[in-house]
Amino acid sequence: MPIKTWTLLDLAKDLAVDSLSLGSAELTGAAAGLSVRKRRLQGGRRDGVDVVEIDNGTFQVSVLPTRGMGLWKARLGDLELGWNSPALGPVHPQFVNLWEPSGLGWLAGFDELLCRCGLESNGGPVHDQQGKLVYPLHGKIANSPAHQVTLSIDSESGELALTGVVDEARLYHPKLRLTSTIRTRPGEPGVRLTDEVQNLSAEPGEFELLYHVNFGPPLLDAGAKVVAPLKAVMPMTPRAAEGIKAWDTYDAETAGYTEQVYLFELAAASDGATTALLRNAHGNYGASLSFNVRELPCFTVWKSTQMAGDGYVTGLEPGVNFPNQRPFEAENGRVVKLKGGERRTINLALTAHSDAASVAAAEAAIAKLQGSTRPKIHAQPARPWSAG
Numbered sequence: 392m393p394i395k396t397w398t399l400l401d402l403a404k405d406l407a408v409d410s411l412s413l414g415s416a417e418l419t420g421a422a423a424g425l426s427v428r429k430r431r432l433q434g435g436r437r438d439g440v441d442v443v444e445i446d447n448g449t450f451q452v453s454v455l456p457t458r459g460m461g462l463w464k465a466r467l468g469d470l471e472l473g474w475n476s477p478a479l480g481p482v483h484p485q486f487v488n489l490w491e492p493s494g495l496g497w498l499a500g501f502d503e504l505l506c507r508c509g510l511e512s513n514g515g516p517v518h519d520q521q522g523k524l525v526y527p528l529h530g531k532i533a534n535s536p537a538h539q540v541t542l543s544i545d546s547e548s549g550e551l552a553l554t555g556v557v558d559e560a561r562l563y564h565p566k567l568r569l570t571s572t573i574r575t576r577p578g579e580p581g582v583r584l585t586d587e588v589q590n591l592s593a594e595p596g597e598f599e600l601l602y603h604v605n606f607g608p609p610l611l612d613a614g615a616k617v618v619a620p621l622k623a624v625m626p627m628t629p630r631a632a633e634g635i636k637a638w639d640t641y642d643a644e645t646a647g648y649t650e651q652v653y654l655f656e657l658a659a660a661s662d663g664a665t666t667a668l669l670r671n672a673h674g675n676y677g678a679s680l681s682f683n684v685r686e687l688p689c690f691t692v693w694k695s696t697q698m699a700g701d702g703y704v705t706g707l708e709p710g711v712n713f714p715n716q717r718p719f720e721a722e723n724g725r726v727v728k729l730k731g732g733e734r735r736t737i738n739l740a741l742t743a744h745s746d747a748a749s750v751a752a753a754e755a756a757i758a759k760l761q762g763s764t765r766p767k768i769h770a771q772p773a774r775p776w777s778a779g
Contacts, residue, residue, distance in 0.1 A: 393547040400540040421549030424448030424577030436486045447575045456537040460555040460571040462505035467743035470676050474607030474704040476502040484534035489527040497528040506533040509600040510559045510567040512717040526717050549576045566591040581742035590729035597726045601710030613643035614672030618757050620658035621766035627652040627777045648697040654713050654776050655690040658764045668753045677744035679753050682709050686737045689713045723775040
């Protein structure tokens with residue numbers, strides 16, 4: 392059989408593999424360039440976190456089943472993707488109190504290159520009129536461990552697929568399932584994600600989902616730029632409006648910097664395909680996200696260029712919604728409705744660019760998507776995109 396499969400975790404069968412190492416002895420044919428290591432981290436707040444380290448011979452990525460199948464770090468040659476968070480993760484969910492009264496407990500575990508925000512909610516925390524927390528910052532899925540993880544490798548095509556199943560469900564509340572498959576092949580400069588969100592209930596349900604994809608140095612530096620095919624851009628807050636003329640360009644580390652967030656409608660090909668790129672100031676490093684605006688119609692850029700010790704970072708964030716508070720997104724039709732048992736599939740590709748030629752090719756592809764479209768730049772936040 393050309394496809395080999397390993398079960399790393401299956402709670403229904405009471406099966407959990409603490410460690411696994413696959414290399415040239417196990418992976419043959421077109422998969423000969425691949426290697427996989429599964430291990431469990433020890434010590435500090437990362438104690439008990441499972442990590443699956445995938446190397447396709449060119450690109451390396453670490454996947455965190457314990458943290459909602461997020462991507463922790465990645466590397467292509469001497470280009471490392473990710474950022475240096477004060478949280479010093481990856482942090483086990485047991486050490487993250489999402490329900491602390493401020494609603495900001497999510498930040499205590501925020502450390503990944505890619506983490507998902509959802510599924511019931513994302514965006515800013517929401518409190519009721521009595522001050523009780525209703526929805527914590529960015530939801531629960533990034534701090535929800537997978538209950539099933541399988542690895543499959545096709546020796547004919549060389550395709551590796553790591554699939555994790557993560558449930559966000561409880562009695563008398565929404566019952567949602569994320570099934571995430573992360574794919575790569577030998578020599579591919581990145582990974583492809585296929586996520587399926589299913590409403591496990593017989594009753595109608597709803598979900599939000601945003602991909603918080605985060606970059607620090609060396610990709611992020613003074614003069615780094617976001618390159619994307621634009622139809623429209625809007626500041627999310629008055630603070631963001633202060634920098635609207637330079638929304639696409641980054642400052643050096645700045646003490647006391649307060650975050651700025653921008654909301655976008657992106658141009659796309661006729662089939663909905665689009666790409667956004669972050670490149671460094673010299674144009675020799677970059678990372679691009681490719682997705683479909685029919686699946687992920689909202690795009691957000693988060694700029695947080697404070698000092699390195701405080702978290703010098705930016706986020707490129709495709710989503711089904713903008714990261715406003717959930718009631719505002721529901722009011723403006725950006726919370727996805729699912730019938731009982733219904734599934735929704737979303738695809739996202741992350742590609743690293745480790746030389747000037749690759750960055751230039753990505754910029755040229757985006758320029759083609761832009762075409763003759765003249766973007767509308769909004770000076771101030773306004774409904775229905777932002778509550779201001």
